[in-house]
Amino acid sequence: MSSGIALSTPPPATPPGAVRVGQVSEGLRRWRKFKSALVAGLCLTCALIVVTPLALVFGYLVIKGVGSINLDFFTKLPVPHGETGGGVVHAIVGSFILIGLAALVGLPTGILGAVYITEYAGRRFASVVRFAADLLNGVPSIVWGIVAYAILVLPKGSPFSLGHYSAIAGALALAFIMIPLVLRTSEEVLLLVPNGYREAALALGVARWKIATRIVLKTASKGVLTGALLAVARVSGETAPLLFTALGNSGWSHGIRDPMSALPLQIYAYAISPYPDENRQAWAAALVLLLMVLVLNVGLRYATRDRLPTRPGTRGKKLSSAANTAATTAVTGGAVTVPQT
Amino acid sequence: MPTATTTMEAPTTATAAQRMRPVSRASEFAFRGLCLAMASVVLVLVLIVGYQLWRGAGHTFHRFGLSFLTKSDWDPNANSFGALPFIYGTLVTSLLGLLIATPLAVATAVFLTELAPNWLRQPLIFLIEMLAAIPSVILGLWAIFVLLPVLNEHVFPFLQKTVGFLPIFSGTSFGGYSVLAASLIIAVMVLPIITSVSREILRSVPDLQREAAYGLGATRWEVTRIAVLSYAKKGIFGAMILGLGRALGETMAVTMVIGNANEIKSSLFAPGNTLASVIASQFNEAADDSYRDALIAVGLVLFGITLIVNLCARLLLKFGTADAGAVH
Numbered sequence: 034m035s036s037g038i039a040l041s042t043p044p045p046a047t048p049p050g051a052v053r054v055g056q057v058s059e060g061l062r063r064w065r066k067f068k069s070a071l072v073a074g075l076c077l078t079c080a081l082i083v084v085t086p087l088a089l090v091f092g093y094l095v096i097k098g099v100g101s102i103n104l105d106f107f108t109k110l111p112v113p114h115g116e117t118g119g120g121v122v123h124a125i126v127g128s129f130i131l132i133g134l135a136a137l138v139g140l141p142t143g144i145l146g147a148v149y150i151t152e153y154a155g156r157r158f159a160s161v162v163r164f165a166a167d168l169l170n171g172v173p174s175i176v177w178g179i180v181a182y183a184i185l186v187l188p189k190g191s192p193f194s195l196g197h198y199s200a201i202a203g204a205l206a207l208a209f210i211m212i213p214l215v216l217r218t219s220e221e222v223l224l225l226v227p228n229g230y231r232e233a234a235l236a237l238g239v240a241r242w243k244i245a246t247r248i249v250l251k252t253a254s255k256g257v258l259t260g261a262l263l264a265v266a267r268v269s270g271e272t273a274p275l276l277f278t279a280l281g282n283s284g285w286s287h288g289i290r291d292p293m294s295a296l297p298l299q300i301y302a303y304a305i306s307p308y309p310d311e312n313r314q315a316w317a318a319a320l321v322l323l324l325m326v327l328v329l330n331v332g333l334r335y336a337t338r339d340r341l342p343t344r345p346g347t348r349g350k351k352l353s354s355a356a357n358t359a360a361t362t363a364v365t366g367g368a369v370t371v372p373q374t
Numbered sequence: 375m376p377t378a379t380t381t382m383e384a385p386t387t388a389t390a391a392q393r394m395r396p397v398s399r400a401s402e403f404a405f406r407g408l409c410l411a412m413a414s415v416v417l418v419l420v421l422i423v424g425y426q427l428w429r430g431a432g433h434t435f436h437r438f439g440l441s442f443l444t445k446s447d448w449d450p451n452a453n454s455f456g457a458l459p460f461i462y463g464t465l466v467t468s469l470l471g472l473l474i475a476t477p478l479a480v481a482t483a484v485f486l487t488e489l490a491p492n493w494l495r496q497p498l499i500f501l502i503e504m505l506a507a508i509p510s511v512i513l514g515l516w517a518i519f520v521l522l523p524v525l526n527e528h529v530f531p532f533l534q535k536t537v538g539f540l541p542i543f544s545g546t547s548f549g550g551y552s553v554l555a556a557s558l559i560i561a562v563m564v565l566p567i568i569t570s571v572s573r574e575i576l577r578s579v580p581d582l583q584r585e586a587a588y589g590l591g592a593t594r595w596e597v598t599r600i601a602v603l604s605y606a607k608k609g610i611f612g613a614m615i616l617g618l619g620r621a622l623g624e625t626m627a628v629t630m631v632i633g634n635a636n637e638i639k640s641s642l643f644a645p646g647n648t649l650a651s652v653i654a655s656q657f658n659e660a661a662d663d664s665y666r667d668a669l670i671a672v673g674l675v676l677f678g679i680t681l682i683v684n685l686c687a688r689l690l691l692k693f694g695t696a697d698a699g700a701v702h
Contacts, residue, residue: 069595073489079481080490083569084501086562090508090516097519142412149409158413165416171684172423172677173623175650179657179673183426190426213416240398242405270509273625273650277657297511297626304515304630312519319512330507334500360503361574 091323098320101313111283117310121318123285124299128322131200131279131295132269135207139268140261142208143215144250150216151223152231152245163220169213174206178274181206186278200286200293203279207268214267218260218359222253225358255337260359266329270322272297296322334360427677430670437664442671448636448652450660455668457675459638463646464679467553467628468621470642471560476614479565483572483610488598499573506566514630517559522550522631525558530643545641551633554642556651559627564617571616571691575609576602612690619683623676625650649676 109120150159184191185202195201226249234244250257275281280292281302296318303315434455435442445456482502486495530547537543579602587601603610633645634655647655653669653676660666 065593065596069593072595072598073485076481076485076489079478080485080498083478083482083565084498084505086513086565087501087505087508089520090513093516093520094512142415145409145412146416147413149406149413153406153409154413162413162416165420167688168681168684169416169419169423171619171623171680173625173650173680175623175625175653176423176427176673176677179430179653179670180423180426182657183430183670184422187430209419212419216413216416240402242402245405245409266507270507270511272509272511273654276654280658297509300511300515301626301630304511304518315515319515322509323512326507326509327504330504361570 094316094320094323097313098316098318101317102320106314106317110285114306114311115308119314121294121296121299121314123282124294124296124318125321127200127279127282127286127293128269128295128297130289131204131207131275131293132265134200134204134289135211135268136261136265138204138208139211139264140215143212143264144219144257144261146212146216147219147223148245148250151220152241152249163217166213166216169209170217173273174210174271175273175276177206177209178276178278180209181274181278195290198278198280198292200279200289200291203275203293203295204289206274206278207271210268210271210274211264214264215261218263218362219253219257221358221362222256222260223249225256226252256359259333259337260362262329262333263360266326266333269329270297270326272301276301296325423677427670427674430667431674433664433667434671442668443675446638450656450665450668453664455664455671457649457672459636460647460649460652460672461675461679462638463553463556463632464622464648464650464676466642466646467556467560467632467648468618470554470557471564471621472614472618474557474561475564475568475617478561479568479613479617480572480610482565482569483576484598484603486569486573487576488602489594502566502569505562506570510563510624510626511630513559513562514627517555517627517631521558522555524550525552525555526550534643541640542642545639545643547643548633548645551631551645552643553632553639553646556628556632556646556648557642559631560621560624563624563627564621567620568613568617571613572606572610575606575613575691578609579605608690608693612687615683615687615690619680619687622680622683623650624648625654629654649673649679 105118106120107125108122109118110123111121112119146162150162154162181202182190185194185205186196186198187194188196230248230252231244234248235241239248275295275298279295279298281298282292282294286293300315300318300322303311303318306312306315438445438455442455442457443461444458445454446458447454447456448459449455482498486498490498526547526549530550530552533543583601583605584597587597592600628648629651632647632651634647634651635645636647636652639646649672653673657666657669660669
């Protein structure tokens with residue numbers, strides 16, 4: 034951790050007076066190097082403190098949750114309050130249905146929206162959409178819950194209102210979260226596709242929609258996929274927007290027009306429950322959910338990790354970091370766009 | 375918009391379009407229209423959020439006017455609603471969380487960009503991204519069963535004994551459910567975003583800056599302080615404000631540890647509520663329309679505050695990264 038370049042050799046041929054100055058600066062130099070090392074150590078300590086919560090949470094989840102994960106947990110419905118046993122199969126299935134519905138609406142909307150602003154839109158329209166998406170990315174997820182509630186749950190809230198809690202309302206709230214997020218991550222990735230590709234295809238007389246789908250989207254597919262799956266991972270842990278839309282359910286739902294449970298909702302209900310057996314299952318459900326989210330994150334990084342370029346020289350340096358760009362945009366909400374190197 | 379685009383690329387596309395078969399032209403039109411519709415969804419969403427919140431909250435604001443923001447009593451039974459305790463709770467928990475998180479996050483970002491050896495950098499970045507991926511509700515679960523008992527049995531008594539003369543560290547504990555617990559959780563939740571954004575900012579500092587400082591004989595810390603941090607000052611402040619935007623809207627974990635009390639207390643050991651947590655914990659109990667409308671109004675206030683904070687953050691980040699070089 035020593036400094037790169039420091040005054041190592043004293044200047045040659047020094048008059049007597051200057052030798053003392055040199056000695057003083059030698060002491061000062063040591064002090065400065067010491068201070069530098071001290072700060073480096075301090076920064077390392079801070080970095081370790083930052084990752085400590087991750088270790089603590091993960092450790093406790095494994096210790097407290099792993100004992101409760103068994104076949105019943107994945108195949109049975111909850112038992113009445115106060116009894117022991119049962120499982121959360123309805124919440125696991127419910128989570129998949131809610132996320133699936135949300136992805137069905139959110140992913141195409143976000144990706145095609147990004148295609149429009151990178152391939153078709155004029156500069157001004159693009160910046161307006163980008164700005165709007167950035168604003169929406171900052172909206173707290175519980176506010177999306179209120180909006181979905183107002184549209185689909187509140188009687189006479191809108192022409193589409195069902196008048197009661199439903200899985201559709203929950204999925205809509207999740208889709209609202211996904212759309213601006215996917216739009217921004219996809220856009221950042223599509224912008225990495227070199228313009229030469231588009232120009233070459235245009236020169237060959239290829240229709241623009243074919244350029245957009247078969248060249249731009251295809252070239253950037255890894256990054257777009259990364260962004261899409263990160264958005265899925267993000268909403269699969271969301272609880273707040275489901276609280277008063279999907280509401281939760283202690284058994285199977287009859288359909289997507291019914292209230293539906295989801296893993297995060299079940300964890301919340303079990304965490305604040307006074308029954309110890311439900312607390313126990315909260316840990317197990319949390320472990321399952323965290324593993325789902327982490328596998329989505331980790332698996333994805335691994336799958337889209339940049340190996341050797343398939344065709345040397347053709348893909349260009351920029352594209353190799355498409356997945357990274359999507360990941361960074363997903364964490365920072367597109368707040369900073371620094372060219373990746 | 376279509377006119378602008380046609381004039382921009384007039385000669386080539388016109389001939390290309392003439393040569394296109396009708397089927398191709400139709401699919402071009404359809405695809406373009408579809409994409410335009412999808413991009414417009416984002417704009418429509420902004421209107422929908424604004425309209426739905428305003429419509430739901432309108433009744434409450436009509437009844438209480440701006441005193442809804444300054445009244446400190448929230449009593450659903452008396453049909454009297456004032457959001458001040460929640461605004462106060464939100465500001466205190468967010469700012470305290472930010473105060474804890476920012477130094478840690480910036481130091482970590484400095485470590486990652488300036489100091490860390492390569493073999494340590496990637497794993498650390500990965501772990502921080504994993505921290506960002508932990509769902510809020512899981513952090514809340516952990517906090518209820520692990521953090522709160524520790525705070526209640528060890529931290530609070532210790533603070534009372536040592537700095538208990540300060541009003542913020544006095545008073546009784548309610549099993550650990552407190553504003554301080556919520557602040558700690560918020561700190562954990564904003565750590566990854568402030569670290570990630572600060573790291574991007576530090577990475578955007580040109581190497582020439584560092585080389586120049588090294589060339590003058592500066593030590594590594596001096597290079598970081600003089601050439602990097604002062605250059606990235608504005609951007610880091612922007613990262614902080616962005617973290618604030620995130621902190622204000624944190625819901626689940628905060629709801630689970632803050633204790634759900636509708637009053638303003640000076641002690642950090644006392645339970646409280648934030649704008650987000652009051653909606654999460656009371657919305658389903660809101661039986662009558664005026665109670666529900668009041669909670670939607672709280673949602674509108676939350677939306678407004680986060681909107682302003684995010685706007686500020688983006689402006690800071692834009693100018694912080696764009697012209698920082700010209701200043702120094």
